[in-house]
Amino acid sequence: MSLEAQFPDAPFLDVANPAFSLRSEPVREARAKSWYARTPYGLAVLRHQEMGQLLTHKSLIQGSHAWPALNGVTEGVFADWWNKSILVTEGDDHWRLRKLVNPAFSPKVVKALMPEFERIANDLADGFIDKGGCDFMAEFADPYAARVLCLLLGLPESEAPFILRTSATMGLALGVNFPNLVSEIEAATVELGDYISEVLKARETDPGEDILSIMVQAREEGDRLSHEELWNLALMLAFAGVDTTRNQLGLGMSMFANHPGQWEALAADPSLDMAAATEVMRMRPTITWVSREAIEDFEYGGITIPKGTVLHLYSESAGTDPQVMGEAAFDITAKRARNFGFGGGVHHCLGNLVARNDMAVAYRVLSARMGAPVVGEGATWLADSGNTGPISLPITFSAR
Numbered sequence: 001m002s003l004e005a006q007f008p009d010a011p012f013l014d015v016a017n018p019a020f021s022l023r024s025e026p027v028r029e030a031r032a033k034s035w036y037a038r039t040p041y042g043l044a045v046l047r048h049q050e051m052g053q054l055l056t057h058k059s060l061i062q063g064s065h066a067w068p069a070l071n072g073v074t075e076g077v078f079a080d081w082w083n084k085s086i087l088v089t090e091g092d093d094h095w096r097l098r099k100l101v102n103p104a105f106s107p108k109v110v111k112a113l114m115p116e117f118e119r120i121a122n123d124l125a126d127g128f129i130d131k132g133g134c135d136f137m138a139e140f141a142d143p144y145a146a147r148v149l150c151l152l153l154g155l156p157e158s159e160a161p162f163i164l165r166t167s168a169t170m171g172l173a174l175g176v177n178f179p180n181l182v183s184e185i186e187a188a189t190v191e192l193g194d195y196i197s198e199v200l201k202a203r204e205t206d207p208g209e210d211i212l213s214i215m216v217q218a219r220e221e222g223d224r225l226s227h228e229e230l231w232n233l234a235l236m237l238a239f240a241g242v243d244t245t246r247n248q249l250g251l252g253m254s255m256f257a258n259h260p261g262q263w264e265a266l267a268a269d270p271s272l273d274m275a276a277a278t279e280v281m282r283m284r285p286t287i288t289w290v291s292r293e294a295i296e297d298f299e300y301g302g303i304t305i306p307k308g309t310v311l312h313l314y315s316e317s318a319g320t321d322p323q324v325m326g327e328a329a330f331d332i333t334a335k336r337a338r339n340f341g342f343g344g345g346v347h348h349c350l351g352n353l354v355a356r357n358d359m360a361v362a363y364r365v366l367s368a369r370m371g372a373p374v375v376g377e378g379a380t381w382l383a384d385s386g387n388t389g390p391i392s393l394p395i396t397f398s399a400r
Contacts, residue, residue: 003038007303015312016040018176021384022288023316031317035301041070042310044289048321048337050301051313055290055344059298061090063291063310070310071178078173078182078189084228085236100225101233104214110353113151117358120147120157121365129369133376133396136253137246140366141393142168145246148358149238153199154210164242166192171243174287174387189235196234200227211237237351245355247286247382247389249362252277253373254393255284256363259330260372266332266363267400273364276332277356280363281341282319283330286389289314290343315340371398 004012011030014020016039021027030037031046038044042063045051054060065088068079082088086097103109124144128134146160146167155163169188172181199212204227207213212234218225225233256263266272289312296307305311319325319339328334342349349355376394 001306003043003309006306007036007038007043010034010043011037013037013039013044015044015385016176018383018385022314022388023384027314027317031321036303036311039312041312043305043312044317045311045313046317046321048318048324051290051315051318051340052338052344054292054300054311054313055340057292057298057300059294059296059300059305060292060311061295062088063293063312064088066293066310067291068173068178073173073178073182076182076186077193078170078185081189081193081232081235082173085232087236096223097225097229097233100218100223101215103218104211105351105353107353109211109214110357113354114357114361116151117148117361118365120144120151121362122369125366125369129399132399133394136373136393136395137250137390138392140362141246141249141253141390144249144358144362145242148245148354149241152211152237152241152354153234154203154208154212155199162195163192163238164246166195167239167242168246170239171247171387174243176383176386178386192238193231193235196231196238200230200234204230241351241354243387244286245358247387248281248355248359250390250393251284251286251388252280252359252363253395254375254379254390255280255330257373257375257395262330262332263367263372267367270364270368272332273360274356276363277359278339278341279330279332279334279336280359281315282325282336282339283316285315285319285339285341286387287341287343288316288385288388290340313340369400371400373397 011033013026013030035047035050036043036045045054065083068082073079089097124140128139142164143160146164147157149163150157150160166188169184173185203213203216207216215230215233266276292311294305294307294309298305324337342352373395376396379393380391382388382391
């Protein structure tokens, strides 16, 4: 039975249309009417309370495994890797992987990386600060995310352009144009995957102190990650670590351009850096939805959700839900209810601590060195659904 027949009174959102924005008035109207809506991909969850509850609901599993198939991609290197990744692994297998990998993302490890994050941010700022302008994506967000990833994997920073190019192309799989870009995504997956294989061979024979080496050496009661598991995890780290960070930084800069007073508040109080990263993700998350799938029929929120139904939980819509957030504008000094930019429950983002800190450092360093940014002509954007962000973001500013 179709979703339209099952939920005839639910609003419909045409999110498969690349021109559709998840921040548009139809989404706001749907949220005011109902906690859920129909979409071409399944049900959309629009409100904060329901998103928080459904992220951890016992009748739901991670739904992202269905994303390639929903786009007609059922075979190939990308789909094969995706369907074996920690992102979609469930049950004991998932817990085992998380338990083995968690030490690589501990607060102690991340804290030791902070000076390097600052070094990279300042080095990139040195390249454009005196000009009073730059393409923020090309000159900061992209190379920053790629160089941080090289740091995590113990790679020379000279490899950053390669990591950026291949991971960014793979990242197109998480947008609504996925079906039109399969050949490019496949080629990038093969290229980056082959490179990761060579890096792993080196780490397995001569580990260092980077996060990848910690993963290689991880053991728990005699158990350890297999070579295939390491490869899959390392490729996920390269794929997700670059693409989401660069997009999120670009989205953050666009938010600060629209709210210059908030940029000055951060410059005046650098301790707000983590709050800034969190508030950006509440208002403008690059991951616009988190997916779950029903493993059984269950009752929730006044409806019966059939087994097999895919739910997309909308991060920005939940983060701006007036029932919880009021009419709260972008404000890095305000105390907020939790936002779900990193998901939640069993599948909460493994690398969230790294991501929060590298973004916080970037905003803090840049706000200390330049006045509030102004976005110029020529900015280009990915579709405002799936994974989103700027492609190009020209900005001007005054050096401090």
